[in-house]
Amino acid sequence: MEKQIFRKSKRWNSLLKYDFVCGMWNNRYKWAVCFGVFVFLADLSVQTCNMAGIDAGYLGYYTYLMQGLPEYIRTETSIFQLPVPWLIFHGYLFFLICSYPVSDLSGCGQQIMLLSEKRERWWLGKVCWCVWNIFFYYVSFNCIMLVMSRFRGNAFKNTDGLKNVLGIDAGLVNPEEFIMIWVCLPVLFSIALGLVQMVLGILIKPVAAYFFTMSYLITSVYWKSPFLLGNFAMILRNRPIITDGLSSYMGMLLCAGVSGAAIFTGRLIVKKKDILEVEK
């Protein structure tokens, strides 16, 4: 029994190691460009805040990027705008993770599937790959933002920065809500939509899946609705930042639910899919 458990955990480690090595190699150019994108976004946040006379630290700059936009209310004079830095941040992440699972299916992944003896194991390996890529994306961005704010702005001003960027009293947000809205929700949203994109990529094509993801992001900006999960990734759409904002607890549940549904659906699809040569 112990030997079996040891072998199973060793197999999992091997599958995860394979996806780490293969995924990084497949995405090496995308990651190289990614760090350039991070520097651009971090610098944009810092420069925009400085030029607007906003006294902000690392947290303020991060908030500026992740705030999104207030709800779009249609009037005679209103113009629908897109939160471009926010879109670039999320859009590039989904671009980074859109094609690897499908390209693996037509390459080395077939051997991995055969050797792992179950199609579901290949799929779960991809799920883990997607999740750790997303974590690594957020951690890398925050490291670059920290470095940029240290050298070009003020590194560690917290509550004043929040007030100056969002125009709210930081005391309105308790630590639990802060962690949910600033940290958990954007990551959970990325995981949920990333997994959905992976499923769609396997079902149709990665390019089509990416178009769906971007359309979903833009639609989330246009409509404030709990069914458009992108709303939860915008700080300005959540309670208590705005009084009629969305509930961050509901956001966590919905993101977790969508993630679970995507993992389950992906498992079913991979189990029944014909794996042929040209899948790109």
Next chain:
Amino acid sequence: MKITVKDLTKEIKGVRVLDGINLEMEDGYIYGLQGKNGSGKTMFMRAVCGFVLPTKGSITIDGKVLGKDMSFPESAGMMIENPAFLPNLTGFDNLKLLASVKGIIGKDEIEEALHCVGLEPLDKRKYRKYSLGMKQRLGIACAIMESPKLLVLDEPFNALDSEGERLLREILIKRKEAGTLIILSCHDKDELEALSDQIFLVENGVFSS
């Protein structure tokens, strides 16, 4: 190992690529598949390996139905169409990474498999620097390294020089004697006839012996 194929039919986008195949295969034999391009040889090999699920019929391996009781044959090595490996690793490192999934073989078996196909385990060249023949040899090494009970090789003689062909013949004969069930396709009719115990002629997805 015994493979029983019953009324195997596969349709893809309305086209019948495998049509009512009935056959049995046993270990210790080499089964050759001969047919034109697009006749269904590769599709059949994919079906036997579990990559393609039948529209109708079944493939049973040692009493277990593929696609129902198991996703893939329990002990199988395959090289179907172009072998794919990680371009930034050496041949040895590629095999080591793949072997770590099951964890049943070690460094010695990997080196032996590489020697069998005429590749040098200590060769520091990355896979992306390999010639076509070397890539083919590595694919064969990958298929045989865990001494599988089922070996499925699609056009393994492609891109091999005369030395490579000789080594491959040796491998096939040795594995057959060791009790492996081997399914092989080849465009060279003479080669196939020399190696195979039974040849199936494949035309428009229909098998005849």
